[in-house]
Amino acid sequence: MELLRPSSLAELDGGVPIAGGTELVPLLRDGLVEAETLVDVREIVPRGISEGRIGAGTTLAELEVDPQVPHALREACASAASPQLRSMGTIGGNLLQATRCWYWRMRFPCYLHGGERCHAREGIHREHAIFANDRCASAHPSDPAAALLALDARIRTDRRELAVAELYRLPTDDDRDLTTLEPEELILELELPKPEASTYLKAMDRRKWAFPLVGVAAARFPEGVRLGLAGVAPIPWALDSAKALEGASPLPGTEYKLEIARALIRRALDAVG
């Protein structure tokens, strides 16, 4: 495998981007991603925080301690993974992490891998989705993505600008991707409006170092409160209110998530009150 280290965008010439490598290296090791060329993007993707702008190469550890960063994002970063992973893992890589569904990770020929069946729907699915789970029932694992959804963040890539919500898509028969990013498109920067208040609450199996069973971000703006959820759908999931939980379609093993989501939304709304 070839590793390139370009020092400017102009030098980019194909290959799979790698930043901290905390997600990509295990995927390569397990044969879930194949690459002849890796491109270390740390010299070309901005890193750092300046008022409402965050370089996509900023690590979760840097975000969780910076007072310029809204609470919801700081709390989401602080509750993700372990300190070691947070000091290597970048926000750009976090938004693009693959599903933790063990059937997918064990390379079952499931819907997301291009097959016809969702093995989790029929099998073990305690950690899986309660929304949009008819084809693929995976639950999006990113805490920061839920926070950025609530914060109404925008993303700048080397080709376009888009809302965080537009980065994600549900898989279809024609296209099983969960993001709208084009091959080799690079996330460069995030832009965040300033909320009046925001928070992120997370239910997990352990108090530390666990993916979200349910994560709820709330951000209050003059126009109202925005909610973003992790762990409830194959992509980060926006909700208008707790009432919208009535539209969920939990699987037998994920009904408990509804109760958790209801409680966390109530607490998050109280917190940004």
Ligand SMILES: Cc1cc2nc3c(=O)[nH]c(=O)nc-3n(C[C@H](O)[C@H](O)[C@H](O)COP(=O)(O)OP(=O)(O)OC[C@H]3O[C@@H](n4cnc5c(N)ncnc54)[C@H](O)[C@@H]3O)c2cc1C
């Ligand atoms: C054990 C473990 C526990 C974890 N727990 C949590 C958790 O609780 N909550 C949570 O939210 N996350 C969790 N994570 C995920 C972790 O936060 C991510 O692995 C990390 O943030 C990824 O960043 P990275 O820079 O290492 O990405 P990389 O591994 O370098 O890349 C990840 C993906 O993003 C692509 N990529 C990277 N940067 C860019 C860019 N700028 N533009 C375009 N593509 C890019 C890569 O090609 C690759 O597909 C966990 C990970 C592990 C391994």
Ligand code: SF4
């Ligand atoms: S939940 Fe998605 S990733 Fe998991 S088995 Fe079903 S189709 Fe595959």
